[in-house]
Each structure stands twice: as structure tokens, then as C-alpha cells.
Amino acid sequence: MSEKELGKKLDRCLADSAVKLGAGLGLGIVFSVVFFKRHTWPVAFGLGMGLGMAYTNCQNDLRYNLYVPEQDSLSLFR
Amino acid sequence: MLRVCLKGANSAARKCLCGNGVPLHPLQQCRSYTSGGSGSSAGKIVAASVLTVGGGVGGTILYANWDPKFRANVEKSIPYSDQVFGLALGPAAPPPVINKPRKVEPVQISSMSEMWKDSKQPKAKEVEKKAEQPDAEGPPAPAPQETLEEASAQVAQILSAIGEVPSVPAPGTHEAEAVPPPAALKGVPAAAAKCTECEHEPAVKERPEGEVAARLAEQDKAEQDLLTSLSSNLEDALGSTAKVTLQAIGAQEAALQAIAQHTRQLREAMEAEAPPDKKSTQWRVLEDALSERSRSVDEAGAAVLKAKAELDKLRGVIDGAKHLKIAAARPSILAAEENLHSMVVDLDSVVTRVQTAQSEAKIVSQYSELVNEAKAQFQKELNSITPEIQANWKGLTGKLTQDDLNSLIAHAHRRIDQMNRELAEQRVREQIHIDSALEQQKLEDKKALEVAVSTALEHNREQMRLEQEKKVEETREVMEAEMRTQLRRQAAAHTDHLRDVLKVQEQELRSEAEEILNSSLMEKETEYRRLTQDQLDSFTLDMNAAYARLKGMEEAIDSHVIAEEEARKAHQLWLSVEALNYTLKTAALNDPTEPLEGAVQAIKESCAEDEFAQALATALPSESLSRGVYSEASLRARFYAIRQLARRVALIDETRNSLYQYFLSYLQAMLLFEKAQEAPPAKLSAEDLDTFKLLSYAAYSLEHGDLELAAKLVNQLKGESRRVAQDWLKEARLTLETKQVVSLLSAYANAVGLGTTMAP
Numbered sequence: 001m002s003e004k005e006l007g008k009k010l011d012r013c014l015a016d017s018a019v020k021l022g023a024g025l026g027l028g029i030v031f032s033v034v035f036f037k038r039h040t041w042p043v044a045f046g047l048g049m050g051l052g053m054a055y056t057n058c059q060n061d062l063r064y065n066l067y068v069p070e071q072d073s074l075s076l077f078r
Numbered sequence: 079m080l081r082v083c084l085k086g087a088n089s090a091a092r093k094c095l096c097g098n099g100v101p102l103h104p105l106q107q108c109r110s111y112t113s114g115g116s117g118s119s120a121g122k123i124v125a126a127s128v129l130t131v132g133g134g135v136g137g138t139i140l141y142a143n144w145d146p147k148f149r150a151n152v153e154k155s156i157p158y159s160d161q162v163f164g165l166a167l168g169p170a171a172p173p174p175v176i177n178k179p180r181k182v183e184p185v186q187i188s189s190m191s192e193m194w195k196d197s198k199q200p201k202a203k204e205v206e207k208k209a210e211q212p213d214a215e216g217p218p219a220p221a222p223q224e225t226l227e228e229a230s231a232q233v234a235q236i237l238s239a240i241g242e243v244p245s246v247p248a249p250g251t252h253e254a255e256a257v258p259p260p261a262a263l264k265g266v267p268a269a270a271a272k273c274t275e276c277e278h279e280p281a282v283k284e285r286p287e288g289e290v291a292a293r294l295a296e297q298d299k300a301e302q303d304l305l306t307s308l309s310s311n312l313e314d315a316l317g318s319t320a321k322v323t324l325q326a327i328g329a330q331e332a333a334l335q336a337i338a339q340h341t342r343q344l345r346e347a348m349e350a351e352a353p354p355d356k357k358s359t360q361w362r363v364l365e366d367a368l369s370e371r372s373r374s375v376d377e378a379g380a381a382v383l384k385a386k387a388e389l390d391k392l393r394g395v396i397d398g399a400k401h402l403k404i405a406a407a408r409p410s411i412l413a414a415e416e417n418l419h420s421m422v423v424d425l426d427s428v429v430t431r432v433q434t435a436q437s438e439a440k441i442v443s444q445y446s447e448l449v450n451e452a453k454a455q456f457q458k459e460l461n462s463i464t465p466e467i468q469a470n471w472k473g474l475t476g477k478l479t480q481d482d483l484n485s486l487i488a489h490a491h492r493r494i495d496q497m498n499r500e501l502a503e504q505r506v507r508e509q510i511h512i513d514s515a516l517e518q519q520k521l522e523d524k525k526a527l528e529v530a531v532s533t534a535l536e537h538n539r540e541q542m543r544l545e546q547e548k549k550v551e552e553t554r555e556v557m558e559a560e561m562r563t564q565l566r567r568q569a570a571a572h573t574d575h576l577r578d579v580l581k582v583q584e585q586e587l588r589s590e591a592e593e594i595l596n597s598s599l600m601e602k603e604t605e606y607r608r609l610t611q612d613q614l615d616s617f618t619l620d621m622n623a624a625y626a627r628l629k630g631m632e633e634a635i636d637s638h639v640i641a642e643e644e645a646r647k648a649h650q651l652w653l654s655v656e657a658l659n660y661t662l663k664t665a666a667l668n669d670p671t672e673p674l675e676g677a678v679q680a681i682k683e684s685c686a687e688d689e690f691a692q693a694l695a696t697a698l699p700s701e702s703l704s705r706g707v708y709s710e711a712s713l714r715a716r717f718y719a720i721r722q723l724a725r726r727v728a729l730i731d732e733t734r735n736s737l738y739q740y741f742l743s744y745l746q747a748m749l750l751f752e753k754a755q756e757a758p759p760a761k762l763s764a765e766d767l768d769t770f771k772l773l774s775y776a777a778y779s780l781e782h783g784d785l786e787l788a789a790k791l792v793n794q795l796k797g798e799s800r801r802v803a804q805d806w807l808k809e810a811r812l813t814l815e816t817k818q819v820v821s822l823l824s825a826y827a828n829a830v831g832l833g834t835t836m837a838p
Binding site: 001006055065 | 716719720723727735736737740798801802803804805806
């Protein structure tokens with residue numbers, strides 16, 4: 001169903017952004033704790049990086065419909 | 079992207095235009111400048127061209143007015159020029175066509191006239207015949223004369239048609255010519271020739287041969303009558319004249335005789351010395367003779383007068399006969415003339431004889447008178463001397479005395495002397511007397527000679543004339559004979575020609591008759607054949623009709639069977655289509671129907687021969703067969719979700735698809751309110767292609783059951799909205815297709831069923 005695709009994309013987007021944000025947060029925290037003496041800026045930096053990556057991924061996902069769901073990749077060559 | 083490009087191009091174009099500095103206008107201005115600048119020269123050129131064209135056209139019209147051939151040429155080559163010419167000049171005069179025949183005719187006529195001139199002799203016959211009948215000629219004469227040219231033309235045609243047979247030309251048209259009418263022929267050749275001539279005068283009213291023959295007969299009869307009357311007249315006249323002349327001649331002869339006798343007797347009386355009594359008888363006889371002579375002379379004179387009168391009458395009759403100009407009477411006329419001439423000659427000779435005799439007698443009588451006178455004188459003297467002596471002194475010899483005797487003797491002597499003297503005188507005067515007498519005689523002789531010469535000349539002239547006439551007659555006879563032979567020849571040629579023509583005609587008629595016979599025979603045969611054929615046909619028709627009826631009944635039965643079969647098949651088809659329809663209805667709310675394959679298979683089986691149904695059955699989309707289709711209700715329900723989604727991604731397309739745009743599009747969807755359902759217009763304009771409008775139109779159509787229109791409208795979505803609605807559209811398409819095919823099938827089944835039920 002083509003109408004469900006957008007929802008799926010958005011779901012992916014959200015999931016991805018959650019993951020990226022979490023990963024960014026985590027890494028930020030880690031870096032802040034480990035390398036940067038518990039400053040907050042690596043956390044913000046990590047969060048930002050995560051958000052950015054999530055945003056870009058989301059955008060790319062929404063923009064480029066290269067992802068061919070539920071189809072055999074070889075079907076394009078048939 | 080395209081719009082941007084277009085806009086860019088437009089702007090660029092506009093820039094270019096502005097950059098060039100009003101490029102369009104200068105062209106127009108140039109055009110106007112050029113037209114304004116060279117306006118006068120153009121006007122001049124236009125005027126010159128108009129003048130040339132007008133001059134050309136006017137010249138053409140004028141020349142066409144003068145020369146009709148040129149006009150005909152122009153009319154032939156240039157279309158509609160004849161109308162122009164008709165307007166300008168009036169209709170063209172029709173060209174003279176009849177020239178050659180006219181030219182041919184005069185030539186022929188001239189040749190004809192030449193022929194006529196050459197053939198005067200043969201031609202003159204009918205002319206002769208006609209000319210001889212002045213009373214019968216009245217009516218035909220003017221008509222033939224009037225139709226001279228017609229007759230000539232007709233005759234020319236006939237001549238050319240007939241060929242080399244020298245036909246006798248049309249008659250009765252040359253009376254005006256001074257043709258000496260030759261002697262006419264009579265009898266059969268004349269009639270035959272006349273008839274042939276009659277054939278050649280169709281222009282002059284063609285008188286039938288019978289009429290012509292009748293006329294001929296009439297003419298002949300009239301001629302005969304006239305001739306007989308004339309000859310009778312002549313004969314009568316001749317007879318009477320001859321009689322009278324003979325009488326006159328007889329009288330003259332008698333007179334001659336009488337005169338001769340008288341003179342003889344007188345001489346005798348003078349010379350003879352007879353006794354007195356005999357003398358008295360002699361004198362008496364003489365007197366008788368004299369009286370006889372005078373009587374006979376008178377008679378002769380009267381007879382001569384009568385004869386002359388008769389001769390004049392005869393001459394008059396002859397002249398009259400000559401005037402009548404009947405050629406047949408010529409010989410008789412000639413004979414009469416000859417007779418007349420001979421009679422005249424005889425009469426004249428007799429008259430001359432009588433005259434000579436009379437002159438002789440006059441001499442003798444003069445002599446006798448002289449003698450008598452002398453005697454009388456002597457007697458008187460004697461009486462004077464001897465008065466008592468009587469006349470008849472011869473018987474008185476005894477009574478005379480001496481003195482008387484002496485005186486007588488003396489007287490006698492005296493008388494003798496006187497006589498001697500007179501004699502001498504007479505002898506002297508003899509010569510003179512003789513001369514005078516000779517002169518007188520010469521004069522008389524001359525007169526007589528003149529008279530004789532004149533009469534002889536007259537007679538000779540008459541003789542010559544008669545001889546000439548005889549010769550003319552002879553030559554005429556010869557010519558007539560020649561003409562007769564020529565005519566005979568002509569008649570022979572004509573008969574030959576007639577024979578040939580008749581032969582040809584016979585052939586033609588025979589062939590015609592044969593043809594007619596054959597054609598009638600064929601007709602009868604065809605008629606018979608037709609009748610037999612009709613009979614056969616009717617019989618065959620009946621047989622065929624019976625057979626056809628039988629066949630019809632068989633066929634009706636067969637067709638009934640077939641119809642039943644058809645009906646069964648249609649029913650089957652209908653049933654299977656109904657089954658298909660039913661399967662369509664099995665769609666649950668969100669699930670598709672059962673796969674239609676089974677029903678379609680059933681249909682395919684039920685209508686194995688029906689191509690249309692087969693085609694339709696195969697036209698169903700494969701997915702409907704395998705998977706089934708969604709119902710309209712499910713599609714409708716699904717549509718609302720799609721609508722919501724489509725609204726949310728309304729702004730997203732290939733160019734605008736960042737996340738920010740997504741957010742904006744979401745915002746728009748939240749803030750923008752449109753009618754839930756809007757009736758779509760008949761025609762979509764550009765502004766109707768807005769997503770929200772389209773969706774409201776589609777919703778409206780869906781609510782009203784028009785899935786097709788809704789699908790069409792949804793098909794107009796662009797960008798992400800379209801992608802979102804793609805699946806729905808596909809499903810809708812499938813459903814629509816299937817529904818269409820199924821409806822077709824059911825309609826077809828219904829039609830077939832209807833057809834079968836309507837069948838006999």
C-alpha cells in the first residue's frame with residue numbers, strides 16, 4: 001500500500017532519530033566524561049550530531065525512493 | 079523546473095527584445111516607410127498595368143468584333159470569354175455552312191444545259207408533242223417553266239444517281255427556245271420514249287404513266303382527227319379544185335377547139351369558093367361556130383375564174399394546213415401543193431394556148447373582117463353602080479344587060495387598077511407595115527414573153543420550192559429515221575437499264591422477303607419456345623415451391639432445435655455471468671473478493687464458441703482472476719485515509735521534498751480548510767488541479783458512486799500525493815476494469831438471452 005509507505009518512512013525516521021540521538025547523547029556523555037572533564041558541550045555536540053544525522057537520514061529517506069520494499073532486487077532487471 | 083526555464087527564456091527573450099530596441103516596430107515602420115516612400119512610383123506602376131490590361135482587353139474585343147474566326151478562337155481557348163464577348167458585342171453570327179452543295183448544283187445544271195443543247199434532236203420529241211398541242215399546253219406550260227431550276231436540279235441529281243445512261247432531260251421547259259420543230263415520230267417508239275422521258279421529270283409534277291399515255295393518246299387522237307380532217311379538207315379541196323380545174327381545162331380545151339374550128343372554118347370560108355347556098359350554110363355554120371366559140375370562151379373564162387377561185391381556196395386550205403404544222407400532213411400537203419402547182423401550170427398553159435388560139439383567131443377574124451369589109455365595100459360600090467343588082471349577084475348572070483356588064487367590067491377594071499395601085503402602094507409600104515407589124519409583134523411578143531417568162535418563173539419558183547420542200551421532206555424523213563434509230567437505241571439502253579434495276583430490285587425484295595420470313599419464323603419459334611419454357615417454368619416453380627416449403631418446414635424444425643440450443647447456451651452464459659457478478663459481491667469490507675478465476679473459467683466453458691465472450695473473459699485483468707478485486711465500499715473507505723495523507727503531503731514534489739517542506743505541508747494541511755465534497759465541474763481548469771480541490775471532487779464523486787470519475791480525478795494528483803494514492807488508484811483501476819468487463823459480459827448475456835427468446 002503506497003499510503004502506508006509514508007507512515008513507514010516516518011516510523012523509520014523516528015526510530016532512527018531516536019537511535020541517533022541516543023547514540024549521540026551517549027557518545028557525548030562518554031566523551032564529556034572521559035575526555036572533556038564533564039563539560040556539557042560534548043553532550044550537546046553529540047546530541048546535535050545525532051540530531052543532524054537523524055534529520056539527514058530522515059530527509060534522504062523521504063526524498064529518494066531508492067528503497068524498493070518487499071521486492072526482489074532482481075526484479076528490476078527482469 | 080520547466081516553468082523556471084520557461085520563465086527564464088521569456089525573460090531572456092524580453093531582454094533580447096528590449097535590447098534590440100523595439101525590433102518589431104521598426105519592421106512595421108519600415109514597411110510603412112517603404113510604402114510611403116515609393117507610393118508615387120507604385121501608383122504609376124499600377125496605373126500603367128491597368129492601362130495595359132485595359133488596352134489589351136479592348137483591342138481583343140474590337141478585333142473579335144471585326145473577325146469572327148478570331149472571336150471563335152478566343153472563345154474556345156479562354157473560358158468565359160464568350161460571355162464577355164456576348165456582353166460587349168452581342169451573340170456571334172452563325173457561320174455559313176451550306177456552301178458546297180450550292181456550288182455543286184450550278185455546275186451540274188450547266189453540264190445539264192450543255193447536254194440539253196447537244197441533244198436537241200432527241201429532246202425535241204416531247205417538246206414537239208407538247209408544242210403541237212397549243213390548247214392542251216396551256217396549263218402545263220407555265221408550271222414547267224417556273225420549275226426550270228428545280229427540274230434542272232432534280233434532273234442533275236437523277237443523272238448523278240442513274241449514272242452514265244444519257245437520260246432525256248426534263249421536257250416542257252424549252253418552248254421559248256427557237257427550236258425548229260422537227261417531224262414528230264408516231265407509234266410505239268414515241269410512246270416508249272415519252273414514257274422514259276416521263277420518268278425523268280419528277281420535279282415537274284410527275285404525271286402517272288397512264289395519264290401520260292392518256293394524254294398521248296388524246297394528243298394522238300386529236301392529231302389524227304385534225305390530220306384526217308385536214309386531209310379530208312385537202313382532199314375535198316383538191317378534188318373540187320381538180321374537178322373545177324379539169325372542168326376549166328376541158329372548157330378551155332373546148333374553147334380552144336371551138337376557136338380552132340371557128341378559125342378554120344373562117345379561113346375556109348374566106349378562102350374557099352363555094353356555091354352560094356353552101357356559102358350561106360357555111361356562113362351559118364360559121365356563125366354557129368362563132369357563137370359556139372364565144373360561148374365556149376365565156377364558159378372557159380368562167381370555168382377558169384372558178385378554177386382560179388378554187389385554186390385560191392385550195393391554196394388557202396394548204397396554208398391553213400401548213401399553219402397547223404402537223405408533220406404527218408406534210409406529204410399530203412406537199413402532194414396537194416404539187417397538184418395545185420400542176421393544175422395551175424396546166425391551167426396557165428391551157429389559158430395561154432387559148433390565148434394564142436384567140437390571137438390567131440383574132441388575126442383570122444381581122445382578116446375575115448377585112449375581107450368582109452372589102453366585100454362590103456365592093457358590094458356597096460356595086461350597089462352604087464348597079465343598085466338594082468341584088469347581093470347575090472352570082473345567080474344573076476342572065477338578067478344583066480350589056481351596059482351593066484360594061485359598067486361592071488369598067489368598074490372591075492377601075493377596081494383592078496385601084497387594087498394594083500393599092501398593091502403597089504402596099505408593096506411600098508410593105509416593109510414599113512411589116513416593120514411596124516414586127517414592132518407591134520415584138521412588143522406583143524415581149525409582153526407575151528414577159529408574161530410567159532413571169533409565169534414560167536413563177537412556175538419554176540414554185541417548182542423549186544416544191545422540190546426544196548420535197549428535199550426538206552426527204553431529209554426530214556432521213557433525220558426522222560435516224561432519230562428513230564437513236565431513240566430505239568436509247569430505248570434499248572433504257573430497257574437494259576430497267577432490266578438491271580429490276581433485277582437488283584428483285585434481289586433486294588427477295589432478300590427483304592426472306593428476311594421478313596426468317597424473322598417471323600424466328601418470332602414464332604421463340605414464341606413457341608417461350609410458351610413451352612413458361613409451362614416448364616411454372617411446373618418447376620410449383621415443384622420448387624413445394625420443395626421449398628418442405629425445406630422450410632425442415633429448417634424451421636432445425637432452427638427451432640438450434641434456437642433451443644442457443645437459448646440453452648445463452649442461459650448458461652447468463653448463469654455463469656451471474657455467478658461472476660455474485661463473486662464480485664463477496665467482497666468483505668477491507669478484503670478483496672474471491673479470486674474470479676473459477677467463475678471466469680465457468681464462463682469460458684459455457685461459451686466456448688462465443689468469441690466475444692471469450693475475448694471479454696480474457697480481457698479481465700489477471701490480478702482480479704488470481705487475487706480478486708476490492709469492492710467499491712472498501713475503496714471508498716480507503717479513500718478517506720488516503721485523502722488525509724494526500725492533504726498532508728500536498729506541498730511535496732520532486733523539487734520540494736526536504737523535511738522542512740514536510741513540516742510546512744503538514745502545517746498547511748492543518749490550517750487549510752476545504753469543502754469536504756465539492757461537485758466537480760464538467761471541465762477541469764488549471765486552478766482545479768489543486769490537490770485539495772481534486773480530493774474534494776473525488777470525495778464527492780465517490781459519495782455519489784462514480785468511482786471512475788474519482789479515479790480520474792485522483793489521477794490528476796501530482797507529486798507525493800500521487801505516490802501516496804498510487805496503490806489506491808491501481809486498486810480502483812482493477813476494480814473498474816473488472817466491473818466494466820463483467821458488466822459487458824452480463825449485457826452481452828442479456829442481449830443473447832433476449833435474442834434467443836425473441837428468435838422464432
